[in-house]
Amino acid sequence: MRLKKSSWWLAGLGLAVGAACATQPQSASEETEPQLGVEVEEAAEAEATGEPRFGNFGFDTEGMNTDVTPGDDFYAYASGAWQETTEIPSDRARYGVFDMLSLEAEEQVNQIILAAAKEGGEPGSNAQLIGDLYASWMDAESIEEAGLKPLQPHFAAINALDSHDAAARLMADPVYPVMVSVRIMPDPADPTVYTVSSGQSGLGMPNRDYYLDESERFVQYRQAYLEYIARLFELAMIEGGVEKAEAILALETAIAKAHWTRERSRQVEETYNVLSVEEYAALAPSLKLAEGLEIRGLTDLDKVIVSQPSAVEGIGEVFANASLDLLKDYLTFHFISDRASWLPSAFDEASFTFYSKTLRGTEEQRERDRRGTELVGWTLGHAVGQEYVALHFPPESKAQMEDLVANLTEGFEGRLKTLDWMDDATRAQALEKLSTFEPRIGYPETWDSYEGLELAADDYFGNRLRISEHRWNEELKRFKEPVDRERWSWPPQMVNASYNPLMNQITFPAGILQAPFFDPHADPAMNYGAIGAVIGHEIGHGFDDQGRRFDAHGRIRDWWTPETNAAFEEASSRLGEQYSQFCPIDDLCINGQLSMGENIGDLGGMQMAYAAYRNFVEKTYPEGEAPVIDGFTGDQRFFLAWAQVWRSLYRDDALRAQLVNGPHSPGMYRVNGVVRNLDAWYEAFDVTEDHALYLPPEERVRIW
Template sequence: MPRLRRSPLLLAIAASLSLTLSACGGDTPADAPQPQQQAAAEAPAKAQLGSFGFDASGMDRSVAAGDNFFDFANGSWVKNTEIPADRSRFGSFNVIAEKTQADTRAILEGAANNAQATGEDKLIGDYYAAYMDEAGIEQRGLAPVQPQLQAIEALADKAALARALGADVRADVDLLNATNFYTDRLLGLWVSVDLLQPERTAPYLVQGGLGMPDRDFYLGDGRMAALRKQYQDYVGQVLKLAGVADPAAKAQRIVALETRIAQAHVSQEETNDVAKGANPWTREDFSAKAPGMDWAAFLEASGLGQQQDFIVWQPKAVAGLSRLVATEPLEDWKDYLTFHALDRAAPYLPKTFADARFAFHGTALSGTPQQSDRWKRAVDDANHAVGEAIGKRYVEKHFDAKTKERADAMAKNIIAAFSKRIDGLEWMSPQTKASAKAKVAGLTVGMGYPETWRDYSGLEVKRDDPLGNAQRAEQFEYQRNLSKLGKAPDHGEWAMLPQTINAMNVPLENRLVFPAAILQPPFFDGAADDAVNYGAIGAVIGHEISHGFDNAGALFDDTGRLHNWWTPQDLQKFNAAGDALAAQFSSYEPFPGVHVNGRLSLGENIADVAGLGTAYDAYQLSLQGKPGQTLEGFTPDQRFFLGFAQAWRSKSREQALRNSLLTDVHAPGQFRALTVRNIDAWYPAFDVKEGQKLYLAPDKRVKVW
């Protein structure tokens, strides 16, 4: 229901992360679902891609590897692949997502069509069936959202407005879309480990309130000015569909208000700066540091009336938003709340609302020409609302014990390789090395699924109330998060679903998480060549390990506490390497005059460089001194680097790519694949010579770890 995106760093800090899993190779928990056994656990006889796990037909051998390694590895695939009409981008992640979505659909439809279903099977089946009941949705019309609209219309003063804004706060955690934080509610809330006192949980308040993805969409010119006009038209269209009087004028005032909200926001770069985000506030601080809002009314309505301590991630923005609550007309705020209530409800309202919403959010913003099939939207929505109940069944059906065992062993090997890399760092002092080694030694890994599963008892789901189901699920999740306050971290939950195609590092817990769904081709194939697997999922594992040592993760010690464990000289050298990498990525130019933001994407780029280097070392360790075999003319080193490039195979629509350059902490896939130019072994593997476009002199290759 909500539209939330967040950075892996903020995900790690503020997404209810308090699970400590067994280390690599640990036993399967007794209460967890057992992965498939026996025949299902046997690796397939043949790799799913090519003969050894790599799609050689997707290469473009007319391009020299040393000029453009992404095109060399993927050029024919890019030329011959059409982005599906319901996608803004398509690549390796999407290939897995399509399969996983279909697998999840079968689980949900099986539950929905089982008249004898009880417990969680009935819960997930009824949720899915309600979303799929288009005829019932059309018949009910606007009735499901009317109580909310009437409550907004009844707001009589700014104290009532503060209560409404407080009641609107949710624990906005979208387990499917972990990129940059974004919520259209005025303030977002996370409850997570306190980064200043890791032995307790804390509520984090963050900026929000925009209907478009970022402040730059409101403040920029050129393309952004055109998008603002389209957004204003969409706002007016939604109000008109709902029968609101004078929709065009109100739309103009709503967008003007959101523009002032955008002016109060801080930048993406500042949002991703941990040092600037660690701002402890007491309850009394809100009125003193952010006057304007009736904070007592806001906090009481949000369920935080008794909470005394907070972490405010963007204090300047919170102060600016509070000031706007006091200075902007009440009627403008009521119109703003009315629109956002309708916009959030649109997927559960008659088709005219859902289509209008997609026309802006899908087509205008991202260039996606066609809305996804209803069943795909239903799967995504159910995952957001009751995802772990679905995930438990996904693991039982689609995650085998042999995959988990092999991935655990690979992770253990890569962690060992990272530790050896620390030993070999010539520029790092013994003091800093000791702290880094302690952090590696304390690292834990969650592979596939959580040890314990979320309890959904108490959540009411009705087969004829899709909007109510989504709202009750959000409220249920919000209350579940509030219940953690005042307690020690739970150490019993994940912040990603097993059916999520992603992975994460949790600096606050010195922990890695690899959901079951990412352990599929092209990232991992039990029948594939080890070199390809190490280049693909191995580099992902190395990437997540390295996040604990990137420009943000390196600020946390082995206990997860925000603590500077560096000597000043070592930190200076580390930052210099980061500056060089930021400059390298900022030189990439997807469009004339438009560059990758190397500073915004620095953490991800550090993790890619260190992760790829670590995975390569781990692959060499796995050979145990034995020479690798050449397969179909490809040496082991070539297969390793090609596996890496294939994992980042992707293409995007222009609008989506331009948006990601502004808001995404990841560089586009075609540039992430160029990470290879910083790895010494890549040069002899493909005979890359001075004068080729990607060639870097040895002293210019960035060595972060």
């Protein structure tokens, strides 16, 4: 589903670049096609009648293209008509099932927000915070009238810098941009306590490739970035924007050269580097890193986990060699850019033009009220989420999901016990880890508190600063306390799923527990092939190329014997080679190494879900086979369910961004890349060596 601002520490089901947690969220306000895009009222009607939401058994058969042979292109067979008749809304960079469900959830959230705004509420209450944040965002006139005034104190702080040391100290203030990130997280050596993690940062474009790739489109991205930087200086009434832009791009290019690649940055064994505070500070003396920790309120530390030590070292050298005036310009630009949507519309439009239109291909900005709904739904996610769950997530759905998780876990346990490539010593620890998995379904038991947060209906810029300050202060409060395993980083209305290796938790928010992922009235094959495979995907993250580095207690530890490790790496390497052959853009293919964990998750998830489904069939149907429905066998319906949830359309730049930035393969390859490795799919659709997706049995990757 959605790409999160996180590293391998939190593995998600994933979608595309353009996160729901982005500073300036972009997504569609309307749906343009009938299949898998009915209105909320129609979904409610389907629920009330007890009928599947889609078709006769939970699948949109009208979206198929049965002229395509399943063995040649299973994705097109399952969704070809949908693909041909659906258009990407003009205010979206991509469009698919996840987007449709997110929009439905957003409409429900909008009703909650409007009700809260109408109700008002006591100061500090959820209703007051929701209503006033939304009102301050919608008050575009006041934002225009304020103009540059909210920026002036921060410009003054930056312009007052008289040395590199002063600039380094300012970057330690959470309000200002940073070249080296600092965050609080559970300690991988002991996940019951928190520690501090630090790593590379400092870029205004998505990653190092945007600065260093010499292909034509990336050269165009850099030119557009120069124009964007200059435009913000112009809007801020600061002279010399063109020259400043060129210098800032050169500075960030030097930072990008120091950055690790995304492939290297997801390797647990390389990114877990425990340093003393003194060793950490010595990496980049110019950045005053130890002093910066104290400025942030992080005192009495005995260690820092550094994700990319050589990158931090290189960034320190770039910082030391830059002129003070350049550093001031860099800080000024990024302070404005990070808050462009908080400012008058000209700033907002400039940011949209570069980040959404140029980098992602989005044609037009969303309506303001839709953006406001997304903003409040994420920023005050738990305040909104409590009402969302009460209205839209029935207890019956949670109970049915619990049964599915139990069935998937049981099925995977059976597979672990019989894997021929895993030795008994590793198997025992794998089974122990599986036994400690903690599923979290629907919503948290304990909601985040917004106590102490003050928001006003007429001060959007100030509201956002206070929200940021409140979040950091809440992190500091938790820092000296034991890790709270009940905390959710996502609101329940989020359409996503995740695995956290440090907690050994799999999380399924209420937002994803909708058709076609999960439909309590659909044929069981549909739920096993859709949400069942999602459950398996998240369980699989605990055993993928990085999640397997953590043990049953979430501690970073190598518990694999050399023999079993070699067998796993041989199989996963072959899977990576398969995906690296998929090239959706002529000059750009899937990065099999970067997408390895997610591809393993998809394949393993389907393997687990199919085993669980077959167990269900044998227990449920006297003949040992599910009935044929609309001409489709139970096994066929199972595979069609998986294909349906990955329906997706991309604009060219959005697809390019996903290939360069994202750990997830594009939708069609999450279908075709998986099914060709599953023996049961060949049998279900009579796939032979004459078909394009055919792989000889010895070339099919079997991991879980």
